[in-house]
Amino acid sequence: MFRAAAGFRKRPGSATLPPMGVSAETPDVLVIGGGNAAISAAITACRLGASVLVAEAAPRPMRGGNTRHTRNLRAMHLQPQGTLTGTYLEDEYWDDLLRVTHGQTDEALARMTIRASAGLVSFLAGCGVHFQPSLAGTLSLSRTNAFFLGGGKALLNAVYREAGRRGVAVRYESPVRAIAMERGAIAEVVLATPAGEQRIRPRAVVAAAGGFQANIAWMREYWGEAAENFIIRGTPYATGDVLRLLLDGGCAPVGDPTQCHAIALDGRAPRFDGGIATRLDSVPFSIVVNRDGQRFYDEGEDLWPKRYAIWGRLIAQQPGQVAWSICDAPAARDFMPSVFPAITAATIPELALALGLDPLALAGTVADYNAAVREGVFDPTSLDGCRTEGLAIPKTHWARRIETPPFVGYPLRPGITFTYLGVRVDETARVHLADGSRAANLFAAGEIMAGNILGRGYLAGFGMTIGGVFGRLAGQGAGEGAARHARN
Amino acid sequence: MPATETPTMPEARRALEICNACRYCEGYCAVFPAMERRREFPAADLAFIANLCHGCNGCYHACQYAPPHEWALNLPAALSRVRRESWVETIRPAFLRGLLRRPLAVTVVAVLAFFLVALAAASGFGAAHTGPGAFYAVIALPTLIALGSVTFLFALFAMAASTLAAWRGLGGVPRGAHVLRALHDAATLKNLGGGGGECPYPREKPTRARRHAHHALAGGFLLAFAATCVGTIYEHVLGWHAPYAFFSLPVLLGTAGGVLMLMGATGLLVLKRLADPAPLAAETLPADHVLLWLLGAIAATGLLLLGFRATPAMPPLLAIHLALVLGFFVTMPFGKLLHAPHRFAALVRDAMERGSTHA
Known part of the structure; x- marks a missing residue:
């Protein structure tokens, strides 16, 4: 059986104290x-x-x-x-x-x-x-x-x-x-x-x-x-x-x-015990793409406290169980960063290369998304009117064009809290x-x-x-x- | 605060960046809201935050990332290292900066030197002296005044210069309300309270022991200082010569101050002995110990001097007490007592920042 790989975990060894008496303890x-x-x-x-x-x-x-x-x-x-x-x-x-x-x-x-x-x-x-x-x-x-x-x-x-x-x-x-x-x-x-x-x-x-x-x-x-x-x-x-x-x-x-509490984490989190500091709340203020540079779910479906716990499962169902959150410089100020630094680049294709994604695919996704964004009054604290129109997978709130460099990306992975x-x-x-x-x-x-x-x-x-x-x-x-x- | 990057800063910065992505300790003390007002931590800001930390260790014992976690987060230790470096950076005159790193040697040398000076200046050993002017029969009043005022003014100016140097890194002019708020925070040791009014010191269990011991020492120190001030007025304004009666104001103040200082210094030393070493930075501890021993010794010799002032033990006791006090004055700007003005400046800065966020 696979055991936790954390380095600090000490297994009780045979070279410890001699075994206690054969009689059993009987607490209530x-x-x-x-x-x-x-x-x-x-x-x-x-x-x-x-x-x-x-x-x-x-x-x-x-x-x-x-x-x-x-x-x-x-x-x-x-x-x-x-x-x-x-x-x-x-x-x-x-x-x-x-x-x-x-x-x-x-x-x-x-x-x-x-x-x-x-x-x-x-x-x-x-x-x-x-x-x-x-x-x-x-x-x-x-x-x-x-x-x-x-x-x-x-x-x-x-x-x-x-x-x-x-x-x-x-x-x-x-x-x-x-x-x-x-x-x-x-x-x-x-x-x-x-x-x-x-x-x-x-x-x-x-x-x-x-x-x-x-x-x-x-x-x-x-x-x-x-x-x-x-x-x-x-x-x-x-x-x-x-x-x-x-x-x-x-x-x-x-x-x-298969059900569990699973959220989107910064993909650079340690395998175990990373806790709250690896959590990333960028999703509603960005677009999220998979390994192929394609969006796969409405990032602005509802207020984040009501949606953060579905994103672990969503990413777990993507190829390679990995995704990337992409936004521009103004949007990066709207969420608390994770403990890891943002990955930034001057252009979307350069950002794609820095993230290990296909530059053409990501540039295409961003261009399609930007073209679909409808003007609205952005309000991060309520279901605002900023949405896309005409996309197969819409972004229904907090949709703003990704247009102001430097562009920002974070890798995401599913983080399991408990089963x-x-x-x-x-x-x-x-x-x-x-x-x-x-x-x-x-x-x-x-x-x-x-x-x-x-x-x-x-x-x-x-x-x-x-x-x-x-x-x-x-x-x-x-x-x-x-x-x-x-x-x- | 000084804008100089020091070798201890990268670790403090790493710790604060983890803390800033967690924030569970937000309610403990002013360090965390100050941290949350920032996303980056240049040297001056790090020094400010480090001096804001009172070392209560509440965050260490609450930390999900503390050792043996692979991130081995230890914010109190990291900040205490930066704090010491921040004092070193601001020491005036600059060629004396190395002294802060050798607190025991510096203090022993200073006290011994003043003991030799006192011996050279003293006379009348082996005899009892009583009545007005008894102390001055051992060491002449002008000598006492010269030694005391020169060393004290040196301490005052050097401490002020260090604090001002620290302030310049962040700039701005505080208003009266900021200073009042800082005075309140300092007097109540609010930031030693860990949110619940207690700090996990000496070990994980929250207690008020450290707050009480610190205030006994600080309060006793202020009472002893007040005794000196009143004595100076008696001597130079009213023309009444020491030694004063047991129930005179300077002796009452000095006795109460001495007893409190002795209790506080002993208490803090005992707590330090019991303290969990994990959240402490070992290299910062000698300066703490030296100051506590020195203040304890000043209080003890002061009380002994009071008790034996009518006996032949008075002249040597006076020389020892004088040497300890003068040694304390000249080493003050290179020692742990720097925490007082620097922390106060950090509290004023914090009050200013909080004021501007509320506005």
């Missing part, structure tokens, strides 16, 4: 994973009186899965709350979700999640997380999304401190090697810790170990060769090992394995088994079950919302079960 709750969902579950279970062990695959500095790269969560609120302005009610939230998923969601679970999202900000604030006003350049998210001061890693530091204060034990560099299920319940989990293999026999398990996006071999099963050209925006530890063990062990799957194939859960985060029954002591939270609600598409900040809501539910279910057992 074992949480597998180390991100927002996992630690929310751990804190919740601990507050119910359960003893909790967290098994995190990553080393401490890289702990927290994709949460490390996040910056906000989407929260329903009935009145202005902290940094959240105005109101964001259940029905509007649901409409937003319905639109991006095209109905491929579970209304009962989704509405439950939306309602529960109203409690996330105060839960996290109670764990020591600070919030900040919506970041500059994050169009119109101040009403719907609560931003973490310092981003996801600062959030992680706070929730890990809270977990530590409450006595949660965290074992780093401890991926799961095996899961034994007996009669619809998890009997034993084997961890590969730096000190050797370790058997855990918990009363309850929370699986919050993320998607499988960093497992390129698995991605290839659905995408073929194209998967080799995907960039994984987040943690290299999302190998899907736990998801695979659960599905093989009889848990019910949910979601289309939607997961385990099926109910409204208490309890995992369904393939035979239709529910697992006795297994709960799931975060990306490993996000596909229950996200059949396709994405809504900014919703991943952290799902993680927070289901993390707390899973922690409650697992913690209550353990506490009940202790009373009996």
Whole structure:
């Protein structure tokens, strides 16, 4: 199986400490994973009186899965709350979700999640997380999304401190090697810790170990060769090992394995862990061409926050899984650049050569596009009247001629945030088994079950919302079960 | 700020360019909004941003790109290196620039030299001196005045010249409101607050320890300075000769100042010992340590002098205390205390820039 190629990843070697005793550890709750969902579950279970062990695959500095790269969560609120302005009610939230998923969601679970999202900000604030006003350049998210001061890693530091204060034990560099299920319940989990293999026999398990996006071999099963050209925006530890063990062990799957959160990235991004700085928001202010110098989708279809999450998939479907965003000097000032410098040239053919494209093809595409642009009043913040006419693939908003040198180009590639194939859960985060029954002591939270609600598409900040809501539910279910057992 | 490119600047520029494409730390301090007002970072702007950074380390611990990430982003360390270089560039007179890189040697030599001067000027060792003018029986008043005023004025002019040189790189004339805002930001150490009012210092957990220790030291320093000013007025305006009674204004101010300075310097030294080394630039630390030890020693010898002023220990204590104070004055323009005027200038600059964006 392909493993994350990041150089800093240390594999536990055989030359480490001698193996621990043969006897298994028996915490009330074992949480597998180390991100927002996992630690929310751990804190919740601990507050119910359960003893909790967290098994995190990553080393401490890289702990927290994709949460490390996040910056906000989407929260329903009935009145202005902290940094959240105005109101964001259940029905509007649901409409937003319905639109991006095209109905491929579970209304009962989704509405439950939306309602529960109203409690996330105060839960996290109670764990020591600070919030900040919506970041500059994050169009119109101040009403719907609560931003973490310092981003996801600062959030992680706070929730890990809270977990530590409450006595949660965290074992780093401890991926799961095996899961034994007996009669619809998890009997034993084997961890590969730096000190050797370790058997855990918990009363309850929370699986919050993320998607499988960093497992390129698995991605290839659905995408073929194209998967080799995907960039994984987040943690290299999302190998899907736990998801695979659960599905093989009889848990019910949910979601289309080809669906994922995928955006357009600067093509020069590192293979893993490039995070937010590699994102490129140039699409609505440019034209996007494929390897043949041809446009392939309406760049101005809708406001960017509603469209950014479709462009990863669009580029993944182009030859070579690569595209180029082309604009001129004035347009280049309308978007935040990525961390990589723009590629510029005095003429379109020269730009094509600098980008490795056919100069004639690109010049032709730009000329056709320029000829089709109709005059309008450009307004980057609303659906303006600047559009093309007569093109097979129109640009319906923000269309301006590409005419003022220097001309600017950025390479684009699909950047995968997380995959939607997961385990099926109910409204208490309890995992369904393939035979239709529910697992006795297994709960799931975060990306490993996000596909229950996200059949396709994405809504900014919703991943952290799902993680927070289901993390707390899973922690409650697992913690209550353990506490009940202790009373009996 | 100086418009000279220094070897530490490319790394700071690389870091800021990554930060500017991320911006998660926007709410931490003034560095990030100042960065976001720019897309490029010429030398003068880098020096400005570096002096705006208070080294709270909040951004380091929050950084998704911090080591062991392959980008190995460490903004506080990069900025502290640029900050030191920016002070070196502006040191006046210019031939003394190398001194900032050898803080311990420079300070030891200066203090020893003044100790020898004090010994040469002093008399009356081995005896107790009391009553008005007791100190001047050991070192004559005109000698004290000459040594004190020459070294102090040197420090004042050299610090002012360095700060002005730094200012010229960016230009502009601040209004009163900008200066007031900068005074507020400096007095509250707003930018040491990491947004939540606390900074992750000495380690990842947010605390207010550093803010408290810094203000104990800075406040104590100001009280001790006020004691000196009041003493000068007593001596030269009112004609009252030191030593003054324990409950006189100069002694009360000096005692409170000395105790606070000692607590602050000790606190900061202890915090430095506990501090996570990852976000720090090791080569900038000796200057920090030297200043803290020096201020702590000045406070300690000042308090000892007060306690033993009626005993034969007074003359040697006076010589040591005097040597430390004079040594502090002459090394001030080549040491860590440069952070105070440079950071204040950066805060004024920031207030000006924020003012113009709001307008």
